Amino acid sequence: MARETRAEIRQKFAENEAQYQDLRTEILYCLKKALSAPDSVKIHSITARVKSLDSFLEKIDRKLYTSPFDQSEDLVGARIVCLFLADLSNIQRILHETFEVISEEDKVNEGDASSFGYMSHHYICRLSSTHSGPRYDAIKRISFEIQVRTILMDAWANISHYLAYKNEESIPGDLVRDFHALSGLLYVADRQFQSLNRDAAHSAAQAEKEVFQSEEIQSSAINTDTVSALFRRQYPDRTHVGEKQIAEFIAELAWIDLYDLRELADILRDNHAGALDYEEEYPPGRDADGIFGDVGLARTALAIHSPAYAMRKYPKRAFQRHSKFRKNSDDQK
Secondary structure (H helix, E strand, O other): OOOOHHHHHHHHHHHHHHHHHHHEEEEEHHHHHHHHOOOOOOOOEEEEEEHHHHHHHHHHHOOOOHHHHHHHOOOEEEEEEEEEHHHHHHHHHHHHHHHEEEEEEEEEOOOOOOOOOOOOEEEEEEEEEEEHHHHHHOOOOHHHHHHHHEHHHHHHHHHHHHOOOOHHHHHOHHHHHHHHHHHHHHOOOOOOOOHHHHHHHHHHHHHHHHHHOOOOOOOEEHHHHHHHHHHHHOOOOOOOOOHHHHHHHHHHHHHHHOOOOHHHHHHHOOOOOHHHHHHOOOOOOOOHHHOOOHHHHHHHHHHHHHHHHHHHOOOOOHHHHHHOOOOOOOOOO
């Protein structure tokens, strides 16, 4: 079979480009659906693209392809950027469940540690047999590539690409050692982030055991884990709004020198009835359906307890509202 000419390649690419775009859209939909499940992994980003004609032509020349449309398996490609090394194996399982995986290359565990650049997982896939019907007839046999990386892998790949060093032979000799050292440092950093994530999960489990499951709340340090567990204990029927807002709430406790979990628990308990009365009279906005989440209810209880907190947290009108529900007490701050 004669080798296709440049003109023929350009024409065929133009004829097929709509199919490539349809496949890109389907891949992106499938990935976002599969990776958004409640028990899935946390994903930093999911992107997909159709290779440009210029990039395709450059690859044909570089790889010396004789049948480029059959030999190129990444005309359509996707990239998943996750947070931790442990996520890679979970994503691998999800990809096998979602697509037909033709081949895969593990450049993290199986790659040469001294090789150029950083590592990632590469999968060559097709749509699975569940993609049946006229909608998929034109795209279901087209192979595509999925790259899976951690954030640090992605950062290194992007910086290397920006520096325009395509392979180790293209690096100036006096920079090779630095490139290897940086690649190794990022790999070590990835492992440390994985260890930190494991330790953070252990800390949250310990806080859950010590705060949520104990008979009485003991004096202990206030942090995101202990306050999250406290809120689950004291506000089981409220929406848990997330660690970011809890961290902001913890920062606000320093305004009134509140650093002990037991003291916070006592304040929230003693002012819970007042916070519910406040909520009934001044319900939160329409998006909240008139009900505070756990942080909102805790802030309301704290504002009722402490004029100093209420004055700093809320404008004058809201501050005066909270004072209506405040008990007369000499120990209020």
